[in-house]
Amino acid sequence: MELGWLLWGAAVLLLLPVLMELSPAVNFALRIGFYYLLFFVCSALTAPVCLLVNGGRTVKNMRIIKTVVKTFKYFFGLRFEVKGLENFEVEGPAIIVSNHQSILDMMGLMEVLPDNCVQVGKKELMYAGTVGLIIYLGGVIFINRKSTSSAKMVMAEVAKTMATDNVKVWVYPEGTRNCTGDLLPFKKGAFHVAVQAQVPVIPVVYSSFTTFYNPKKNLFTSGKIKVEVLPPIETKGLTSDDVSELTDRCYRTMRATLFRLSGRPGE
Numbered sequence: 073m074e075l076g077w078l079l080w081g082a083a084v085l086l087l088l089p090v091l092m093e094l095s096p097a098v099n100f101a102l103r104i105g106f107y108y109l110l111f112f113v114c115s116a117l118t119a120p121v122c123l124l125v126n127g128g129r130t131v132k133n134m135r136i137i138k139t140v141v142k143t144f145k146y147f148f149g150l151r152f153e154v155k156g157l158e159n160f161e162v163e164g165p166a167i168i169v170s171n172h173q174s175i176l177d178m179m180g181l182m183e184v185l186p187d188n189c190v191q192v193g194k195k196e197l198m199y200a201g202t203v204g205l206i207i208y209l210g211g212v213i214f215i216n217r218k219s220t221s222s223a224k225m226v227m228a229e230v231a232k233t234m235a236t237d238n239v240k241v242w243v244y245p246e247g248t249r250n251c252t253g254d255l256l257p258f259k260k261g262a263f264h265v266a267v268q269a270q271v272p273v274i275p276v277v278y279s280s281f282t283t284f285y286n287p288k289k290n291l292f293t294s295g296k297i298k299v300e301v302l303p304p305i306e307t308k309g310l311t312s313d314d315v316s317e318l319t320d321r322c323y324r325t326m327r328a329t330l331f332r333l334s335g336r337p338g339e
């Protein structure tokens with residue numbers, strides 16, 4: 073019996089490199105599958121720690137989550153080159169906005185996440201198994217993208233409480249993942265919240281993943297991701313009439329930075 077298992081194990085070990093060589097699809101599936109498995113298992117192991125240490129749903133759990141997720145990059149040969157972290161050092165709350173390319177963004181998010189910062193996420197994530205539990209414990213704000221009115225209500229609540237809770241709120245204004253190397257048009261919710269709460273908007277840009285990650289081409293290799301935290305954009309004195317201009321200004325700045333970081337000629 074043991075001999076059988078031994079032979080089977082040796083065969084898999086010998087075959088794996090061949091399989092991975094032969095088929096990018098296998099390589100991609102193995103790496104992404106391992107990423108999901110890491111999320112799933114680490115969430116299950118970290119949730120009890122969060123409950124023990126912090127007792128329940130609190131942004132303080134993000135410190136624990138961040139410590140764990142920051143180790144994931146080593147499994148995938150990913151490196152981050154970060155600039156501008158000092159721009160997070162604003163007095164009090166702020167709205168942070170960044171581009172969103174893939175579920176790999178969670179590593180980039182945790183690489184630079186400032187203290188006391190929660191994220192806005194689609195409510196479907198609450199049901200993502202153990203990951204749903206851990207992000208709930210971390211204080212993630214869930215919105216229903218399909219119902220603008222309910223999403224607006226949640227965001228209005230955020231604008232009210234972020235000052236008293238002294239939390240920063242991280243929003244992906246594209247509203248969905250987009251791995252094209254460009255930016256989708258920005259949703260305005262993050263900017264309405266910033267103006268309602270009269271807090272600065274801090275743009276964060278991640279260079280394009282297209283050189284090492286493209287699900288359509290089964291590409292997922294190691295790579296370097298440049299991250300730049302841009303200077304805060306003040307909203308003091310702005311009103312909801314200024315939101316469109318604020319959104320456009322932020323979009324243009326982030327798009328120019330994305331092209332610069334990704335070595336793509338600006339348009």
Ligand SMILES: CCCCCCCC/C=C\CCCCCCCC(=O)SCCNC(=O)CCNC(=O)[C@H](O)C(C)(C)COP(=O)(O)OP(=O)(O)OC[C@H]1O[C@@H](n2cnc3c(N)ncnc32)[C@H](O)[C@@H]1OP(=O)(O)O
Pocket residue numbers: 110111114115118136137140141172178181191192193194197203206207210212215216217220223224227228243244245246247248249258259260261262264265315316
């Ligand atoms: C331990 C190890 C384990 C590992 C596991 C741990 C993992 C890591 C841990 C933890 C991190 C987890 C993090 C998860 C992250 C997930 C990310 C996502 O899920 S991205 C999808 C959700 N995000 C969004 O959708 C963006 C925010 N969206 C918005 O802000 C939208 O604006 C929204 C939903 C509020 C409305 O969207 P609309 O599609 O209706 O489009 P619009 O153009 O923005 O709004 C329509 C009209 O409503 C007004 N409006 C929008 N928001 C408003 C507001 N708040 N107040 C007043 N008016 C508003 C606008 O001005 C516009 O009106 P006019 O065109 O100007 O006339």
Ligand SMILES: CCCCCCCC/C=C\CCCCCCCC(=O)OC[C@@H](O)COP(=O)(O)O
Pocket residue numbers: 108109111112172174175176177178194197200201202203247248249250
């Ligand atoms: C043996 C493996 C078992 C797996 C069982 C399932 C347990 C769930 C495991 C991993 C879930 C990973 C989700 C982590 C959070 C990812 C955040 C994210 O990037 O979500 C996408 C969202 O921004 C936008 O969604 P769309 O682009 O609009 O769509």
